[in-house]
Amino acid sequence: MKKSALSDPFEKARLEKGYGKMNDQDDPVTMILGLKEVRKCAHNWKTFQSGATPGRIVVPSEVNIRDTRQIPFEVDPPEHKGYRDLVEPWFKRPLEADYQRKLRQQMDEIVDEVLKKDTVEVVSDFSLRLQSRALTLLLNIPYEESEVWIGWGTHVFRSEDTALDGDKANILYDYIDEQISKAIETPGEDLYSMLLASEIDGRKLSREEVKGVMILTFAGGRDTVINAVTNSIAYFAEHPESLAQLKEHPEITGRAVEELIRYFAPLTHMGRVATKDTEVCAHAVKADSRISLCWASANRDTRAFENPNEIMLDRKLNPHVSFGFSTHNCLGATHARQIMHTLLISLAEKVKSIDIIDYKENIEELGEFKRKVGYDHISVKFHA
Amino acid sequence: MAKITFITTDNETITLEGTSGSVMQLAVDNNVPGIDGDCGGVCSCATCHVHVAPEHVEKTGEASEIEQDMLELDDHANEYSRLCCQLEINDHLDGIVLQVAESD
Ligand code: HEM
Ligand code: FES
Numbered sequence: 443m444k445k446s447a448l449s450d451p452f453e454k455a456r457l458e459k460g461y462g463k464m465n466d467q468d469d470p471v472t473m474i475l476g477l478k479e480v481r482k483c484a485h486n487w488k489t490f491q492s493g494a495t496p497g498r499i500v501v502p503s504e505v506n507i508r509d510t511r512q513i514p515f516e517v518d519p520p521e522h523k524g525y526r527d528l529v530e531p532w533f534k535r536p537l538e539a540d541y542q543r544k545l546r547q548q549m550d551e552i553v554d555e556v557l558k559k560d561t562v563e564v565v566s567d568f569s570l571r572l573q574s575r576a577l578t579l580l581l582n583i584p585y586e587e588s589e590v591w592i593g594w595g596t597h598v599f600r601s602e603d604t605a606l607d608g609d610k611a612n613i614l615y616d617y618i619d620e621q622i623s624k625a626i627e628t629p630g631e632d633l634y635s636m637l638l639a640s641e642i643d644g645r646k647l648s649r650e651e652v653k654g655v656m657i658l659t660f661a662g663g664r665d666t667v668i669n670a671v672t673n674s675i676a677y678f679a680e681h682p683e684s685l686a687q688l689k690e691h692p693e694i695t696g697r698a699v700e701e702l703i704r705y706f707a708p709l710t711h712m713g714r715v716a717t718k719d720t721e722v723c724a725h726a727v728k729a730d731s732r733i734s735l736c737w738a739s740a741n742r743d744t745r746a747f748e749n750p751n752e753i754m755l756d757r758k759l760n761p762h763v764s765f766g767f768s769t770h771n772c773l774g775a776t777h778a779r780q781i782m783h784t785l786l787i788s789l790a791e792k793v794k795s796i797d798i799i800d801y802k803e804n805i806e807e808l809g810e811f812k813r814k815v816g817y818d819h820i821s822v823k824f825h826a
Numbered sequence: 827m828a829k830i831t832f833i834t835t836d837n838e839t840i841t842l843e844g845t846s847g848s849v850m851q852l853a854v855d856n857n858v859p860g861i862d863g864d865c866g867g868v869c870s871c872a873t874c875h876v877h878v879a880p881e882h883v884e885k886t887g888e889a890s891e892i893e894q895d896m897l898e899l900d901d902h903a904n905e906y907s908r909l910c911c912q913l914e915i916n917d918h919l920d921g922i923v924l925q926v927a928e929s930d
Contacts, residue, residue, distance in 0.1 A: 478895065485899045523930065696866035704870075746892055760868035761892050768899065769930070771871075775864065 445798055446676035448706060450751055451811040452739035460723030462736075464809025466502050471732045473711060473808070474722055477743040477763065480735045483714065483722060484767040490714035490733060492770060493518040499713040501734055507611050513654035515662070519769060524642050526773070529655060532636060533580075533773050536780040541579055545780060548575050549788040557792065557824045561799055564820045569671040570596050572781070573664060580777050581633045581659070590617070591660075596668065618656045622649060633659070663774045667781060669708040669804075669816035674782070677702065677753065678789060679796035679822055684755055688790035691756075695790075698755040699782040704762035705753050707738035710806060710813055712766070737763045738813060797823045828920040832858045832876070835926055849919070850874040850911035860926035867911035872896050875927035877906040882922040886913055902928045 455462040456475035464471050474480050483490050496511040497504030511517070514525040535541050552572050556562045574588040594613060625634035637652045678685050688695060711734040718729045727733055741762045742750040765772035772778070801820035806813045830849060831841045836859070844852040853861035853874070862873035869892055878886050886908055889897065893912050897903040910924065 481895075481899055697868060700865055700868045700870060746895070758868065759890070759892055760865075761870050761896055762868075763870075765871075779864075779866075 444680050445801065446673065446680045448673065448814050450739070450742040451808075451813050452736060453742065455810070456739055456743065459725070461725050462808075462810055464501075464811070467506075469498070469503055469505075469732060471501055471713060471734045471809075472722070472725065472727060473734045473736045473739070473811075475736050475739040476723070477740040477746050477761070479723055480737065480740040480763060481767045483733060484735050484763075484770070487518050487769050489717055489720055491518050491717050492516050492522075492714060494715035498715060498732070501711060501713050501732075503713075504611075508615070508657075510615070510650060510657060511654050512658040512661075513651055514773070515658050515770060516654075522769060525651075525655075528640055528642060528647075529637075529773065532633060534776055535582075536580070536776045542780060542784070544579055545576060545784050546788070548572065548579075549784045550792070553788045553792050553824075557826050559824075561821050561823050564672050564675050564822055565596055565668065565817055566819070568675065569668040572671060572785075573667040576667075576777070576781050577660075577663060580663070580774075583630075583632045596665075614660055615653075615657065618653055618660070622652055622656070659774070662772075663777065666708040666774075667778055670703060670706055670778065670782060671785060672816050672820060673706040673708075674702050674785065675796060675822065676798065676801075676817070676820060678793070679798045681753075682795040684753075685790050685793060685795070687755060688786055692787065692790070694756045695783055695786050697757060697760070698786055699779055700760050700762065701753055701755055701757045702782065703764045703778075704741045704747075704757075704760055706816075707741050707762075707764045708815070709764070709766075710738045710808070710815055711736040712770075735763075735766075737766065792826060793824055795825045797825070799823060828915050828917055828922075830915070830919060831921075831923045832861070833923065833925045834859050835928055844915040846915055848911045849876075849913040849915060849924070850909075852915060853910065858926065860929065861910065863911060865911075869893055869896060869909060869912060872900055872909060873929070874909050874911045875900060875902065875929070876908055876910045876924040877904060877927055878908055879923040879925070880906060885918055885922055900927075901930065 452475050460476050462473040474483055492499055493516055495505055496516055497508050514522050556568055562568055571592055574591040578585050578588050621634055625638055629635040637647055637655055640647050713732050713734045716727045716729055716731055720727050746761055765775040799821040802818040803814050804816045804818045806815050827845050829843055833839055840858055842852055842856050848867050850863045850867055854863040864873045865871035889908055893909050897907045
């Protein structure tokens with residue numbers, strides 16, 4: 443097995459039953475594994491809701507560490523649409539030329555920086571930095587603010603020994619509270635101020651709602667982007683020919699981004715709560731119990747993907763669900779895709795090869811399954 | 827060369843000419859409202875959904891199974907639905923009319 447590979451621990455269960463089971467803080471989860479079924483359940487928000495108790499659709503559950511509802515993520519239609527329409531144009535800003543130019547500048551700068559170093563711990567010295575700096579563009583706030591977020595370390599919610607860390611989460615929540623207060627006092631051109639000035643159904647968004655959007659923007663875009671970037675670096679370390687391919691054929695960059703995101707599926711799965719007794723894959727699901735939509739498994743479904751366990755950078759048909767599917771599909775996808783696109787262009791241009799020196803994998807424990815989602819740390823040397 | 831006409835959800839008619847690439851790319855390059863092409867054309871996002879004019883279905887041919895599976899769960903899909911990133915521009919498509927589909 444190559445160091446950069448992410449195996450598919452779900453294959454057997456997907457083929458034999460179509461679902462798997464895991465326990466999580468005495469609130470068990472039935473994981474849905476096939477592409478078609480995952481899509482169907484994601485689409486069926488009436489039976490499988492997101493608007494449950496805040497934190498409950500996340501696995502591991504965050505019910506015990508937060509009360510704020512994340513918006514639009516933990517809201518079902520029809521209310522979902524009002525929120526989504528409100529924020530969607532803002533989250534499309536990464537399509538603007540100026541945004542892309544600034545992102546490119548950030549990327550070239552950090553790639554130049556790591557090329558000069560002897561060894562680089564990718565997770566904290568590269569991915570976290572680049573993710574944090576890019577987020578200043580999405581929020582439209584000064585670049586320097588990224589230093590604060592970099593200072594929090596790699597996991598806002600997770601610490602070394604416990605998957606869920608209330609203290610760490612509080613750092614983020616307190617920070618966001620403070621930023622909202624500042625934006626109320628002196629409104630600017632940033633996302634906080636835009637939200638505070640917004641109306642929904644003829645009324646202003648409440649402070650709690652603004653907080654709900656901001657927490658999600660920070661939390662949803664952190665580990666996911668860090669894993670996507672770190673895994674990509676590991677992949678290119680073992681496949682220098684892919685860097686050469688991208689350099690020679692930059693026109694495949696878009697496809698390469700989708701393929702890397704399919705294969706790495708940075709968000710393994712996301713939960714839903716059943717609103718009634720029902721059935722999935724001929725398996726009974728009780729009202730008020732949890733299922734999860736396992737994007738990572740669905741992306742390896744041989745019924746839709748040829749050689750799913752291989753990275754084919756120019757894969758043409760790639761109906762992956764790494765960014766979710768239907769109502770709640772990823773709002774940050776435009777930003778995430780732009781980061782990956784810029785990363786690939788910059789690497790192909792500047793980097794010849796990468797050596798992996800040392801690493802520790804980050805393995806998620808999901809009941810009967812163990813899935814590698816990225817690295818706790820990975821040290822490499824970049825060569826120009 | 828193919829002339830391709832888009833009718834937007836606001837009933838605006840936009841006629842474009844293309845020689846190669848996908849219909850989605852042509853639409854995105856010319857800012858046709860309602861065709862976003864988020865996934866760049868790999869059949870993963872369904873933001874390039876159009877309804878082919880019934881009399882032109884013959885020109886576009888049938889959707890692949892993968893494309894059909896994507897469309898199946900789209901609330902605005904009908905028998906004339908296509909994801910236009912899966913339509914390669916060639917002379918055969920000359921003159922087709924595509925109605926941009928509603929989105930949620
Ligand atoms: C490669 C990086 C990313 C991946 C793989 C990813 C994955 C996902 C997935 C699978 C969902 C669907 C969740 C569900 O159905 O319940 C989702 C939703 C969401 N993501 Fe991302 N995400 C990424 C980056 C980001 C970024 C950068 C942001 C923002 C800064 C973000 C913000 C959101 C939000 C706000 C939602 C909820 C949308 C809604 O409920 O309407 N994501 N993401
Ligand atoms: S552009 Fe994404 S499915 Fe057509």
